[in-house]
Amino acid sequence: MRLAPAVVLLLAITGCGGQAGDTNALRGKVFVSTSVTERELVEGTSVELRFTDDGRLIARAGCNMMQSPVELDGGKLKVDDLSTTAMGCPKPELHEQDEWLSKLLSAAPSWQLKDANLVVAGNGTEIVLAPEEPAKLEGGEWKVDTLVSADAASSVPGAVPATLTFADGRVDVFTGCNSGSASYRVDGQKITFEGLVHTDKACGPDETLVEKAVVAALTGQVAYKIERSSLSLTNTQGDGVQLKK
Structure with a gap:
């Protein structure tokens, strides 16, 4: 018995079920x-x-x-x-x-x-x-994981627990010692921060170092990138922080 061309084509297609597809x-x-x-x-x-x-x-x-x-x-x-x-x-x-x-x-x-x-x-x-879906800027707390300067990156000293939380155009900030907030707007891969204010308690040397990096990352226009569960914020001088959810 000869099969019609359309039936042959159908068998060829269904016979591929379970193949990998486009690599x-x-x-x-x-x-x-x-x-x-x-x-x-x-x-x-x-x-x-x-x-x-x-x-x-x-x-x-x-x-x-x-x-x-x-x-x-x-x-x-x-x-x-x-x-x-x-x-x-x-x-x-x-x-x-x-x-x-x-x-x-x-x-x-x-x-x-x-x-x-x-x-x-x-x-x-x-x-x-x-x-895996990449993390989103808003929703949930970002924890500072790495401090970045123009020519080097280092882990957070003393396990200082600095965090950022983005929601509805405002970021809540904990520098590991002081807390505060700023407004922000996103434009492509840039974020512009404005009006950062925070408390001014005296901090230890580790907390001061982390606070300096966080403030640098939240001043003016910075480049941002989300890759999987990591967020990087880098200012125009190449300083900033990397964070994880």
Whole structure:
């Protein structure tokens, strides 16, 4: 029996169900696990796969970072010489979980997109990962994580708990010692801050250093960038802060 051309075309299309699709759909995106079969992840951890614009895969399973060039053709995820950082994990289970993910990725697992989710399967395990949405400027507290000068970046000294909270054109500020607020307006990748006022208590040396960086980042027009859960604010002199949610 001969099939009509339209039927042949329909069979060809339906026969592709479950293939990966456009490999470019993964570039520049981060996916975080929502479910894992045949394995219970360590409490508080997840599998994270990041596909960079330059063709690399960066993966995490709760402790160390793994990365490698990646090929995605033919519905297979193929890494070449997956390298892993050698950070000591606080729990043996985390180290073992890193090894499990490394073996899975090194075994050329299958991948496909189901709606917006990425499904990776191999070694008897299926991982469903949802695309990670970048944090938004407004809503929730940003914690100062790094101090930035024109030629260097350093961690916050003494674990000073400086924070910013953006809402409805006003930012509430805690410098780690003093508190205050300012108005702001966003224009593209620039934020203009105006009218910063804050209390003027005497602060320790660590708090004073952090406060100086925060004030510099909230004066006049500054460049801002949100990448995943990180926010950077940099003034025209190259000084500022980086924050995390």
